[in-house]
Amino acid sequence: MRLEVERKREKRTEDEKKTTQFVEEKELDVDLPNLVHGSEKWQQAMDDTERDILVSIVGRPNVGKSTLVNKLIGKNVCLTGPAAGVTRDSVWIDHLWKGKPVKLVDTAGLRRKGHVESAVEIKSIQNTLNSIKKSHVCIHLMDAQEYWTQQDVKIANLILQEGKCLLVALNKWDLIEEAQRKPLLETFQQTTQGLFPAVRKLKVVPISALKMQRQFELLDSACEMFERWSGWLKTSDLNHWLREFKKMVPIPKRKGSRDVKRFNLVFVAQTNSRPPTFTFRGASSAQIPDVYIRTLENGIRREFDWAGVPIRLKFLPREGTDFYTKPGHLRRRPSDGHGVPRRSEVH
DSSP: OHHHHHHHHHHHHHHHHHHHHHHHHHTTSOOGGGSOOOOHHHHHHHHTOSSSEEEEEEOSTTSSHHHHHHHHHTSOOSOOOSSTTOOOSOEEEEEEETTEEEEEEEOOOOOOGGGOOOHHHHHHHHHHHHHHHHOSEEEEEEETTTOSOHHHHHHHHHHHHTTOEEEEEEEOGGGSOHHHHHHHHHHHHHHHHHHOTTSTTOOEEEOBTTTTBSTHHHHHHHHHHHHHHHOOOOHHHHHHHHHHHHHHSOOOBOTTOSSSOBOOOOEEEEEETTTTEEEEEESOGGGSOHHHHHHHHHHHHHHHTOTTOOOEEEEEESTTOOEEEETTEEEEOOBSSSSOBOGGGOO
16 A cells, blocks of 8 residues: 555656656747646636637736736636735636627736746646637736836747737836836837837736726727737738838848849738738748848738737748638639639639
């Protein structure tokens, strides 16, 4: 009997060591699809989100995430306290906001790897990372008194890498002196743009969850961002923009080419949403300079108002890519053998 107990204890200890090593190695730069899913309760909650706008409140410990959720729904559902780490598991709350079903997720705080101490906290981190992966919009809650920390930058980058909408909320704004608020917010917005240049005009909302100041603006912004993140642009509008864009921005030489031969993007269409994905025809990404790709992305953002919403660009060579689009798909259009679509096959 004692031998069996010792074996189980050794196995549990070994499992905890492996999990700890996993989190330390990956920190926040993790391959989220390879994470082990959380509890059955967590998975069931994920299965029930088909029609809901899934909004996760994420951030470092003790920035007021649980207090914010309680104030948003008008009930004390989430545990709060002055000590960090009160929330250990993701809490899912169904809420109706202006007729729209919203599922709010209160998550455990994400600490730096050197401060992760127990297997319980490691499990909490896994649930938080899974919540980010499955969310539509992530409200990144920060302490207004502490500015951008290294951990906050990692959390925001993780959200954007997953293709989720990012909304930044500065909590405890009531603790900032009145005379310092305007210059502090302007400086914070400028710093934010410098840290995340790929996401133009990232929205920053100063709030006080405890004093109930501007917290409902977060839900309005989250619903608005979700609509844009889920939306589709007309192909005709995109190609009109592309023609005008090429007139204003000279097409550079092919990437790595020594001659003056240049590529030409001849067609663009939106081929997916959540996040919005745009496929260009005319050259592969290996032929296009990185700076031109960033200029294209910024051009789409400015023209079609994708502020705070991550977008993806894909590129296909000109030959053999005569395609038409359907939501979620990129399909080649059947031709008569000479590159001309058959009339009977065109939809």
